[in-house]
Amino acid sequence: MFENIIIQFAALAGVAALVAALVNVAKVFGLPDGYAPNLSAGLSLVAFAALVGLQVFRPDVDVMALDQQAADVAGLVLYILGFAIQMGLPAQFYKLFKAGGVPVLGVSQPK
Numbered sequence: 342m343f344e345n346i347i348i349q350f351a352a353l354a355g356v357a358a359l360v361a362a363l364v365n366v367a368k369v370f371g372l373p374d375g376y377a378p379n380l381s382a383g384l385s386l387v388a389f390a391a392l393v394g395l396q397v398f399r400p401d402v403d404v405m406a407l408d409q410q411a412a413d414v415a416g417l418v419l420y421i422l423g424f425a426i427q428m429g430l431p432a433q434f435y436k437l438f439k440a441g442g443v444p445v446l447g448v449s450q451p452k
Contacts, residue, residue, distance in 0.1 A: 355412030360384045362415040
């Protein structure tokens with residue numbers, strides 16, 4: 342039984358995508374360099390424990406449907422993250438160009 346759970350977990354691409362998306366979110370919000378593998382391993386361990394729990398206590402649950410939902414959530418998380426980054430990037434580029442003395446920048450006129 343345990344071998345089947347390991348094989349099934351390895352096939353859960355949606356869960357892997359969700360773990361990767363969550364690690365990327367953590368990086369954007371300040372995860373220190375070098376900690377991404379630890380976070381990824383921890384989230385994968387939690388997902389594996391959830392799969393074992395489902396297989397033991399609720400074997401009738403469709404794990405592949407849950408994996409598809411995890412893939413959908415991962416896509417949504419990455420879209421939201423991309424949007425949030427895009428909303429903040431213009432201000433960061435402006436600061437960078439202003440600090441570099443780029444002469445083509447416009448400035449707001451005080452009223």
